[in-house]
Amino acid sequence: MKDFKLKPEIKYGSQSLGWIKNLKSKKILIVTDKTMVKLGLVDKVISNLNGSEIKVFDKVQPNPTIEVIEDGIKEYFMFSPEVIIALGGGSPIDACKGIIYFSYKIQKEHNGCIKRIPFIAIPTTSGTGSEVTSYSVITNKNSKIALSDDEMLPTIAILDPEFMKTLPxxxxxxxxxxxxxxxxxxxxxxxxxxxxxxxxxxxxxxxxxxxxxxxxxxxxxxxxxxxxxxxxxxxxxxxxxxxxxxxxxxxxxxxxxxxxxxxxxxxxxxxxxxxxxxxxxxxxxxxxxxxxxxxxxxxxxxxxxxxxxxxxxxxxxxxxxxxxxxxxxxxxxxxxxxxxxxxxxxxxxxxxxxxxxxxxxxxxxxxxxxxx
Ligand SMILES: NC(=O)c1ccc[n+]([C@@H]2O[C@H](COP(=O)([O-])OP(=O)(O)OC[C@H]3O[C@@H](n4cnc5c(N)ncnc54)[C@H](O)[C@@H]3O)[C@@H](O)[C@H]2O)c1
Ligand SMILES: [Fe+2]
Structure with a gap:
């Protein structure tokens, strides 16, 4: 038997970012990089999340490393988010996937069960397609490891062309x-x-x-x-x-x-x-x-x-x-x-x-x- 998966749900077109207003959650972790903060793209996301408690993890760099993922996992457990949003190119989206993958693994080992949360991917490059894949590419010293697991497949992908205007x-x-x-x-x-x-x-x-x-x-x-x-x-x-x-x-x-x-x-x-x-x-x-x-x-x-x-x-x-x-x-x-x-x-x-x-x-x- 073979599989063809039609997931995640895709919101696309101008104004599609507005969909995140539906998030009723109180605690949202945003995984991103410093360029997204500098360009005001993180603020654009936050301005649609009135009333939520937000934590921004912006330490991701191109070709994300295992060390960044480790920092992100600490943030995940300290903040205990109800929703996680990845904002950026393939690097922040893949880093976010790594954070989710290992956080879930740790939960399973320690508690015997996983508290899965919605994962929203907002790509700002076109791109890796990471917003709709179960792959994450992580750099460990001088090797890139491509992980693949359905736990890392986003719940919702938002393709808002507004985010691509600033691309060099x-x-x-x-x-x-x-x-x-x-x-x-x-x-x-x-x-x-x-x-x-x-x-x-x-x-x-x-x-x-x-x-x-x-x-x-x-x-x-x-x-x-x-x-x-x-x-x-x-x-x-x-x-x-x-x-x-x-x-x-x-x-x-x-x-x-x-x-x-x-x-x-x-x-x-x-x-x-x-x-x-x-x-x-x-x-x-x-x-x-x-x-x-x-x-x-x-x-x-x-x-x-x-x-x-x-x-x-x-x-x-x-x-x-x-x-x-x-x-x-x-x-x-x-x-x-x-x-x-x-x-x-x-x-x-x-x-x-x-x-x-x-x-x-x-x-x-x-x-x-x-x-x-
Ligand atoms: N998960 C997958 O399926 C998959 C597939 C292919 C590649 N990858 C991985 O994805 C990573 C590469 O991702 P990428 O090519 O999207 O680049 P990236 O995320 O590394 O970003 C490249 C640079 O562009 C900047 N940038 C991103 N969006 C911008 C915007 N809208 N305006 C201005 N600057 C912007 C970033 O800050 C960064 O400096 C690699 O680690 C690669 O191995 C993953
Ligand atoms: Fe690629």
């Missing part, structure tokens, strides 16, 4: 390419199915039509909203299929070389498409759907790679790790760590092709120099 271009570029990677990896994964295929293809189409418009002008409402929807749909897709080694490699490069998640995915993507020979037919289907040159399977696959290269060029994302200024000696030294992390990563088994260590070393070397 570099974040729009990186997170937008993360959306594209989710949709493409979900579409070719070993657990692909009719439900996830529909969501993936629509997300890819939306990114193709809107990402550059959103990147050029984050004030424009239509592309901003559309990319937010694509992000959420790609999240729903990969939560019900899986991702692949594009993400496994991005996780290890992100934690060892301190790279942004979306940027790592964007740099890696063409190399994975080229090497995932079992998925050529699906890449060809994507190109055909987008109206790109696709007379045959190989041309279709090449067109998809060309599209990604053009998107990266227009959004000033480099093509190789060398172009990012990473030293080869440092990179070479980390190779055993990369191989170890990739093998253990939860996303690796979903990839349409499996590779030997030698093949990974060759792929990682090409990726460094930008050689296809």
């Amino acid at each position: 271009k570099v974040v729009i570029a990186d997170t937008g390419m993360d959306v594209l990677t989710h949709a493409i990896e979900a579409y070719v994964s070993t657990s692909r199915n009719s439900f996830t295929n529909a969501l993936s293809l629509e997300a890819i189409k939306i990114v193709y039509k809107n990402l550059l418009k959103h990147y050029e002008n984050a004030e424009l409402i239509k592309p901003r909203e559309e990319i937010q929807h694509a992000s959420c749909m790609a999240g729903l897709a990969f939560n019900n299929s899986s991702l692949g080694i594009n993400h496994s490699i991005a996780h290890t490069l992100g934690s060892n070389l301190h790279l942004s998640h979306g940027r790592s995915n964007a740099i890696i993507m063409p190399y994975i498409i080229e090497n995932n020979k079992n998925a050529y037919e699906h890449y060809f289907e994507i190109s055909k759907m987008l109206g790109l040159p696709s007379e045959n399977i190989v041309e279709g696959k090449n067109s998809l790679i060309a599209l990604i290269t053009i998107l990266k060029e227009k959004m000033e994302i480099p093509n190789s790790l060398k172009d990012l200024g990473i030293e080869f000696e440092e990179y070479k030294k980390l190779m055993p760590q990369f191989l170890n992390d990739i093998e253990k990563d939860i996303c690796t088994t979903g990839n349409p092709n499996q590779f030997t260590s030698e093949e990974y070393i060759e792929l990682l070397t090409k990726l460094y120099y930008g050689l296809m």
Whole structure:
């Protein structure tokens, strides 16, 4: 038996933040980062929570660490919230999930039962899709661990485009390419199915039509909203299929070389498409759907790679790790760590092709120099 989960409930569109006025709870913990406080986005949330007792935990940083989660767990038990709200990009949402996951585990061990509370996710990037997934990516020293558990699936996701107005271009570029990677990896994964295929293809189409418009002008409402929807749909897709080694490699490069998640995915993507020979037919289907040159399977696959290269060029994302200024000696030294992390990563088994260590070393070397 297989599962396709239609959860959480999604509130979307302008003014959708207003839904939180329904929260009758007295004690609300908001998990966020300092940028959200500085930009006044936390105040925007609080202004809709009249009469509630609110505690703001704003210690989350990009690529959240186990130490931040530990601090958050202490806050959780000290404050004992009746509702928890995650506000921010993937980092605050994932940190909030980690806090919930471990707090529930501790409760189960100590009391034999769990007092579950509503979990509201308000994404401010488009994005990781974390608002609709049961995944949380946590950094432990130099490794990223992708946890997956339905306890971490939000109860309600609120997609209010108002929150994306302040996004810097570099974040729009990186997170937008993360959306594209989710949709493409979900579409070719070993657990692909009719439900996830529909969501993936629509997300890819939306990114193709809107990402550059959103990147050029984050004030424009239509592309901003559309990319937010694509992000959420790609999240729903990969939560019900899986991702692949594009993400496994991005996780290890992100934690060892301190790279942004979306940027790592964007740099890696063409190399994975080229090497995932079992998925050529699906890449060809994507190109055909987008109206790109696709007379045959190989041309279709090449067109998809060309599209990604053009998107990266227009959004000033480099093509190789060398172009990012990473030293080869440092990179070479980390190779055993990369191989170890990739093998253990939860996303690796979903990839349409499996590779030997030698093949990974060759792929990682090409990726460094930008050689296809
Ligand atoms: N849970 C999942 O399913 C999943 C999937 C993919 C990635 N991830 C993880 O998510 C994290 C990355 O999340 P992300 O790419 O959304 O970035 P992020 O949350 O790390 O945010 C990146 C930067 O953008 C800023 N920012 C966020 N929203 C903003 C806004 N509206 N205006 C101005 N600045 C804003 C943040 O403060 C931060 O400095 C990584 O740890 C990655 O591994 C999780
Ligand atoms: Fe991702």
